[in-house]
Amino acid sequence: MKNSLGMLLNTLSAMVEASPPKDAQQAKLFSTLEYEAARINGELVQLLSLYKMDEKTLAILIDEHHVIDIIEEQIARNYALLTSRDISVEVDCDSDLAWYFDSELLGGVLNNLVVNCARYCRERLLISASEDNGYLCISVADDGQGYPETMLLGPAPQASVSFNSGNTRLGLLFARKVLSLHKSKRGQGYMTIENGGPLGGGVLKLHLP
Structure with a gap:
């Protein structure tokens, strides 16, 4: 799911770059699409990280x-x-x-x-x-x-x-x-x-x- 969402975000970004929004309303719609996809992707990363914490397999890189x-x-x-x-x-x-x-x-x-x-x-x-x-x-x-x-x-x-x-x-x-x-x-x-x-x-x- 996370990888598929990553591809979706990249495709959406390329689409917006190739066909820029024509007006403010369209720009807001594109922004909403990007935001919602990125939010789902972020939550999946959080879930994966919590799972790794529970399994004691998450690498902590403190610098x-x-x-x-x-x-x-x-x-x-x-x-x-x-x-x-x-x-x-x-x-x-x-x-x-x-x-x-x-x-x-x-x-x-x-x-x-x-x-x-x-x-x-x-x-x-x-x-x-x-x-x-x-x-x-x-x-x-x-x-x-x-x-x-x-x-x-x-x-x-x-x-x-x-x-x-x-x-x-x-x-x-x-x-x-x-x-x-x-x-x-x-x-x-x-x-x-x-x-x-x-x-x-x-x-x-x-x-x-």
Whole structure:
């Protein structure tokens, strides 16, 4: 399924390049097609990664990276989606800030956050990163309605599934698993969720030791 979706995305991209959209409405339709296919592909990758974690076969490649690079990579990856929805993204991160983490796994977590926030925010996203008490803190804030109360209570031992909304909270499970794989003498990675924040909506923070 993942390989077939990859071929679909490549074909769609080639089609759009060969026959550019004629107007804004068509451009939005093409963007929606690309977004939905990419979202399914991303969720399949998350499922495969979770399976490998459970089987203890997932390779963790932790190295030093500049944090600004991984943030800008995810923004560029979702440029079409953000543009089609008229969403502006502000980044607050020191260009010299570097940390140790698995760039592919953390990139997957950040990508999922950007995609989800783009779906629920009104017109603004703020991604910031800084050192906080020996941890790297990457914060993704939006100007939407905020997270539901059930998500603010923390991870439940058995999270419910909504067939009406299709919400399985797979992204949150994946994020928590990835963060827990990052460990040091200070502890292990974790995430926090709150409402309010600098843009008045939801704020999700990733903490890495």
